Amino acid sequence: MSANADSVERLLAANGDVESVARRLEQIGDAFPRRIDADPEKVERGLAQLVLTLVELLRQLMERQALRRMEQGTLDDEQIERLGLTFMRLAERMEELKVEFGLRDSDLNLNLGPLGDLL
Amino acid sequence: MIRVYAFVHEAARVPEIAGVDGAPIEQHGRGVSAVVSRHERAAAGDPRHEAVAHGLVVEALASVNDAVLPVRFGETFADNQALDAILRDRDDEIRATLARVCGCVELGVRVAGAVPQRAAAAAESGTGYMEARLALLAERDTVVHGLHDELRALARDAVQSERGGFEGAYLVERPRIEAAYEVVQRFTAAHRELTIVCTGPWAPYSFGGTRA
């Protein structure tokens, strides 16, 4: 794809401690106000949608990276167990946040904003 | 400032389409020639619009010519001499590449990297979760490699990479493009759990031979 796709993966790898990144991602949900707002016009929901989409993207990237390392045999049993628990927790947290914000999987797609106005 | 869009043979048709900043496009060079536009100054507009304009010129060229070698967006030359030097230096290489892509178009296939979050999430341990996820990923890989192999068999050349998801480009002779679409459609229909995006036909961007 492009250099920046590589950059994200390098960033994730460099961070080494997937768990701390995952912990930060889990905490992102705490930054949002607690009331559920079903009105799609509201800014908070739009912001939540954007942030959760990015979180979901990162989660998937991190998990896939870890799975590839597991496939190659470069993770030990303890690491696999710890990473697995981390990703499970993160996935559960994502589900909770989606429910809280009334977002479905289909909402977590970035509308192609940056190029949308070109057409 | 001279912008370069693509290389073509001398006898190529140049379509009626404007280039970046609305500048007219023209052919420059003998034998192997460059399709260019000439500008007084650097463009002041949105680079994204310019990139799209560049791409539209390349596609227009490919729609009326058998052999087009797309040049990356943003390549500029100060004057004709600089451009001529490149055409001279790389003449053999460009000729060879034009011959390789002649009569072909590029088919692009992307398969999303994500594996659906299913009951694997209800694993009893971290290891159990990872094993379940890995099994799903391996299933996806098998399908993706199968698709790639079938398309590669239909193509004159193929490139692939895995970055966030599978990305394949296939240099397909025009008469075989329908067969290639059918392969993709068959795989898509058989694997609703995967997100497969097929685009094209494109000019052969991925088969220029030279990489940055």
Added chain:
Amino acid sequence: MTVSHPTPLHEQITLLELVDRVLNKGVVLTGDITLSVADVDLVYVGLRVLLASVATLEEAA
């Protein structure tokens, strides 16, 4: 991130694919690209749609 008028998904994908090709593929001549697109990789971010489920694409089509 605002969109003034949403466009059909397939048009958006085609546009993104085109931009990806001209920015990242094609023959490199001087290696000296005059214009660089913004740091935020529009194509990468835009292609996030590919991580969606098939159902989503069908829904939008």
